[in-house]
Amino acid sequence: MELILERQLEHQQKAVDAITSALDGITMIKPHFAYENPLFDREEQCLIHNLEEVQKNIRTDYCGCRDEGNYLNLDIKMETGTGKTYVYTQTIYEMHKKFGFNKFIIAVPSLPIKEGTAQFIGDSYVKHHFSDTCGYNCDIELGVLESPKKKKKGFLAMPPAVCDYVTGSCQNSNKIYVLLVNMQLLTNSNILTRSDYDYLVEGFYRPFNALKATKPIVIIDEPHRFARDQRAYKAIVEELCPQLIIRYGATFPDTTVGKGRNKATFKDFNNLVYELNACDSFNHNLIKGVAKEHFEPLSQKEEKVKLLSVESKTSATFQFKRRGEDTKTYILTSGDSLSIIDAAFEGITISAIGKNFIELTNGQIKYKSEEFNTDIYSSSYQEQMLKLAIERHFKTERQNFSGRQFKIKTLALFFIDDISSYRDSDDEKKPYLKEMFERLLLEKINDLISKLTNNEQEYRDYLEASKADIAACHAGYFAQDNSDSDEAIASEVADILHNKKELISLRREDGSFNTRRFLFSKWTLKEGWDNPNVFTIAKLRSSGSENSKLQEVGRGLRLPVDENGNRISNEEFKLNYIVDFTEADFAQKLVDEINGELPEKLTISEERLKEVAEQRKIDYNTLFFELGAKGYINMNKEIIPDKRDAFYADYPEFASGVSSNKVTDVNKNKKGEIHVRKAVYTELKTLWENINHKYYLFFDRDLTNAIPQLLHDILRKNDIFGNVTLYSHRDEVVNDGKAMMIRKNSGVSYSIKRPIPYNEFLKRISQQTSIPILEIHAAMCELAKEKENGIPEEFINEYSVANIVSAFSDWRIEQLQTRFKYSRSNQPVTETALTYKNGTPREIIKQGNVGTMFVEGTPSDKYLYDKIAFDSPLEKDNIMTDISEVVVYGKIPRSSIAIPTIVGENYSPDFMYVVKKTDGTKELNIVVETKLVKNNATLRDTEKVKIKCAEKFFNQLTLDGYKVSFHTQLENKKVKQIIQEVIAE
Template sequence: MKLQFDKNQGYQLDAIQSVVDLFEGQSLNKSDFEFSLSDSVKGSIQFTEAGVGNNLVLSEEQILANLVKVQTGNQLRPDEISIVIEKLWYNDDAETKNVVATKTVVTDFPNFSVEMETGTGKTYVYLRSVYELNKIYGFKKFVIVVPSVAIREGVLKSLQITFDHLQEIYENQPAEYKVYDSGRIPDLANFAKSNAIQILVINIDSFTKDANVINQVRETGVRPIEYIQKSNPIVIIDEPQNMETDIRKRAIANLHPLFTLRYSATHKNLYNLVYKLDPVKAYDLGLVKQIEVDSVIAKNDISGAFISVDDFKIAKQSITAKITIFVNEKGGVQKKQVTAKIGDDLFNISKGWGIYKEGYVINELDADNGFIEFSSGKIVYKGQAVGGLTDQILKEMIDATVENHFKKEKELRAKGIKVLSIFFIDRVANYRSYDEQGKSIKGKFALWFEDSFTKWQNMPAYRGLFTYSSDEVHNGYFSQDKGKLKDSKEGKTTKADDETFKLIMQDKERLLDTATPLRFIFSHSALREGWDNPNVFQICTLNETKSDIKKRQEIGRGLRLCVDQTGVRNLDRAVNRLTVIANEAYDSFSKALQNEIEEDCGVKFEGRIKNARARAKVSLKDKWLEDSLFLTLWDKIKYRTDYKVQYSTQQLIDNCVAALQLMSPIERPIIYREKNIAKFIRDNKGNLIELGGEQKGSKERLIREAKFDIPDFIAYIQSKTELTRNTISRILLESGRVGEIFNNPQLFMDSVVKIVKQEFDNVKINGIKYEKIAGQVYEMKLFESAEIEQYLENLITVKSQAKTLYNYIAIDSLSTPEKKFAEDCDSRDDIIFYVKLPKTFQIKTPIGPYNPDWALIKKDEGDETNIYFVAETKDPKAVLDRTLLRDSERKKIACAEKHFAVIEDVHYKVVGSVSDLKI
């Protein structure tokens, strides 16, 4: 399998363009033959004794102006608009926590943040941004800094699988990527000397300390890191929230970045936020899976002396532990996390719950070895829970995961989609351990899983679904120590961990292949961050204690939209459903996740987390192929069409000229310099403050002219619009605006391209003509694809089954007009048949496929004549004023009107209600 990538994802292109627009006014890309030594400080690259490096000619003030323009265009909140270019700062003195003028180091390079929800292609966006920054400005040197081995291997995998795709988009632009290896130091010299795009992936821990190989002076008298420093790389920071310590910020600054681009779904500090795709927007646009929770909780579980050791807190003169026990509250006994110290009696802390009456005084707290010893001699370790129904809960969670997997596998196999499930566990020994002879032994999780798998495999509904035995479909991904599996820790870079992370990252395509038996993956918690697979449909976290990993991070491993066996992404929201098996009530899980998202992003996520139990199967009624009303309606609407576009080149030219004459003026950039620039930084509370007193700028010099090399702008516009050179030349000359190319070439070209493409789409839509394709019709089996489980809140129960095909009507729960329309169709006497058209019923248009909403038969008022409609439901205001719709929606509707115009006896209508169905 080869994963396929869509180069036209609008939200990804917006994120890429936002970064490119930060440097408007920067020298444009030149060919490699246009440089001379005199150019070494003028363009976007410079020549040094080490080789080829990046160069930035813009002033900080111009970058700030560009930044504010981008932020405003992306509709960021007022508090997210930058007042200054925020800088990275750190304290060399470990004892210094706040900003101290004499001890705080403030860097001089700009930093920019891009926020993209997990699963929306963050890595793809920054890798493509590398190529785009090279194409537009000519930058060549890029370093990707990652916080862990797992994320490093994920980035490497992304580089491998996107390389051909990006080479195709960017016309085979020479490019190389490598992962830093302390045993291959000569690679860094090549990084510096090469004139091709160079991408170096490096783990932050590889260069934070003086003792690291990269920072040691070699026999040549050069420290290897100097090759990177002299290249002035653009530093891309993946998951920057993990790099906010002083030592890591200092290490990043030591790379001598031209600027940094920081990409994450969960930033800790937003340095000059450029673009934001938050969880709510990603969810509403259908860019990630829907989230549902299958809760496994114990009721009346108060019989045992439950104790779980969650954490230790060490202060200068004391040590305390966070433990979870049963507490006798007013509303009854319930599990609660409490803080305890040496000498505390759990009987007192539990407010007199009798089960802790004897033997539960804390004798010892050992944070180093991670355990608590009680007066009875009982020892409980951190990460361990004793008493209560712990094992029963964990066993039931495994069974719930297997059950959900079997349901999903049966549902999606016909669509060529393989289903994967992940179990995250805290201790490898629970899955696999070793006897005295070193022979592996299945742990309790493995045994419970195999019992559950065998049980569901033998259920009548699932017989024949799997031909594999229970021990073939699961495996663990853990580190090894002398051949034995062991717990691993995120951030460690031992050879054993390296091999483990490489295995799970590089096996992505194999895991997606239905011919590979592996379906269930047991993984140590260290792999929670950095690894994901698009076909993960179930996530189960088998914690014996409450997880301190954020829920957003846990569910992020399964948010990507799934792919089929051809590597093509499936966009059906009913298919893309991530089930989280949680050992807490749905309401509790949902509230905690909502709170995290609101704290991290400042946006509401209410109503978007689904209850896995609140689902129903949308099914076709019996003998639906014999329904005479449906067959009559289908015979009317089933015809496929193709289109031709007829337009006048002169009309296109005239329209483009008129639009260009209304284009905002392309202003010449104003570049000015200051002798001293004030440095603005954050204090320890995250507020912007000024370091160094009042701003100094006594020696200002205003430069009102900037000279640009003018590229072949006709060729550039031609490559973006598919028009001929002659047509483009006529448009520009007749517009009278061509002289503005000298003010700012890139802004001029991009503005022209945007206008010309928009006008070209308009004339194509106006001149489109549809014709029925002889002998070609839509297949009726399209309706079978809609037979799938949906959430009840997205379903309307059909009362008049004779009037439609399904037992439920599936609608967008956020669409009030569509919901009211479906209810009226079911209840009104003048609607004698209706059906929601499958998403795969698509009409071709020049701007992408269009899927109408409904097909109906309506009885004419006062007559027995049947009228056949295809309807698109929109807000009633948008029906009256189509300018309220998105431009692409208006154009697709215009195409649909012309498609159905050649289909006899079918009337296409855009409606706000059933009452609008008139001819």
């Protein structure tokens, strides 16, 4: 395939004309040396007049110029996907033709951008396009400055790219000399600054001096990466000393001026001569539209868990995300329950920890960086997202293949978190994500083949070719691949980075199908890499919520090309953007970002009024007259200028462009170590050792006899066996003619059929209920005899396991609450969370063991630790409240007190106190469990049972000779009240 470049597209030609118009009519001074550009006077009156004329089409607050150096700066703002590289390449040709410039330096921020730029400018079809089709009748001689290889002994040569660039004669009208350099070589390498080369260029030993002598024009790509206070920009200005800097980007850096009340932050535009914003790009169909879709959690609880890291065979670090709340981190060891993270995991504990994985008591294995729902019966969250992305891909691919005269090769891009989940490695971790993807891909291809019509034979052949070699359908590119010697990996990288034309071709040169269309990366493919035929992006890993949403979708915004290389601009295309539910508001943030670049709106659209009325749950007319009565708008829905600030303050829904990154979490990344105060521990020592004595839990013997009948009843419930049904939520970003808005659209729903082996099915139930496998098998056999066709094989799955375990847990909670007792063991207390084996206190514990959140400050001298770490506002209040009756107190480290409970998990309260009566005659011991709920009725049943078990445990401890008062603190009660009540007893 040969890509067909279109010339004189209106939005691109305007950008080129803006630069040449700014310089039109200026006096050019003939250079003294053959290697120099001609010179111009940047203070010439003609130039100032030109800028004023060009900027008449620029919004007022973006106009203006700051004269910051001995160079002219011109800015071009063009949205991602609208052809910036094409525009500045044509601008180079045009400036050579009109003004005689032929020495240009292009500065880019990263290697992928450098690679993409070099590939574009150096490609033969691009050279042919500009030389012949556009009629410039000249070529660009491109030099790419590379990092130096290891220096060999002897001769030290100046970089060839610098030599060729500098020595190129400006008197050769058929050649334009362009040097391409990345940011790192401008700042972190001595390749341009050293002056000990053995060969000089035009009398210069130092590359920077040689380049400066050419009086270059510098083009900066992605200016938000070249802020003026950064070393790279300073190197351009101070070392290259260009006559002219032209910056091309969708995003520009912010700059701040003034202090205090006079402090203001604005976009760092300097002589912005052309603006093509995102709203216009969407509105004029210059880029694809965006349809955000997230996967709805099965239980509607918007939360998930990620296995962040595994310390080999020792501990595992988890991250818990719930929408609208701070992210929390937990460190668990073998035997710990996942209910520490969330109550939905009750009954699931860590049975083993490997090198890169953990094994759970329900039989599941979770690998490092894997995400999963708190719904224990659902498949991993990545699997759900992969399936949704594959679903969307094939819907688009089928339309692009069978539904048009000239077919479009359809690509999908997956951003993943852990390279080893995709690449085969030498350690024990298998590439579970790759295996999962290949399995889901094969399932979808088989399903789709069965649904094709007789008129789709070529597409059927394409799918059959895909099915025959699933591995050939996908490829990955990661940063370390640049140094990998594996030939297969090198081939994948070549296809993704260098062979754009082959990647978007449906057939290879020999006529066989090219099925590679699913690409995996770890945010390595960012600015600079693009492929017009990316129609689906699945964000299986987070890129950071503060990122520009336009930058995130930017890899898939370009309009596609068909099998003949023609750009298709007369149709509306959508980019499917798949995120997880923690970014359910992605579309709204994208809309806010796009609309935030628009000038302040003076008129409210009828659609917007209806939308806000619906949000406020009032009638449209009521809202309209309400705004009018308050003097915010007139009868034409125009905002009264003097009332604008009050209007937005009173009705913030109407304010556009509010950036969500103004809110930050100061508690993030403040994890560390906490010191134990030895003097305080000495006062708590007796209490701590007594509550750490090991106790056994015993049940009434006759309960065992009820198990067979219980299993009989559970297995015959209507909702025990089945599959998981999943669905997604889809938002499309559309334009109402004035601004961007969100249009709700239907998602997809499907069932996950994931049967497990029958022996595994029995094992998992047994592990979580302690019912013997033979007993469960006998009950299943009885059920199978009753059913005419037996139990469907697909229902022997994790979902059914979870339902059986859940039903058994409900019975156990109901039956066992009064039919158990505790008995103290004779084992001595040895090593604990606060002490070593010899009983001496530890000096340091990890902050995560006492609290996921942190606040600056020093706690009371009575407190066990030197820092304030907590898990809830209620705990924070307890720590920071200094109570006169309290002798010492402390947060009990997480999971450190192993009180066995009837729900099958150990229990550990939150706080311990040693207090004295007001007369100082009697010392009291108090243990407190904090619950951030208003009353007991809102507690989960299992939480109530655990608390009852704790009450019985501490009663037994008192009967055994050591009195401890146990209390539950809800959010409407202060800990001081609890202590005073205990003292008064």
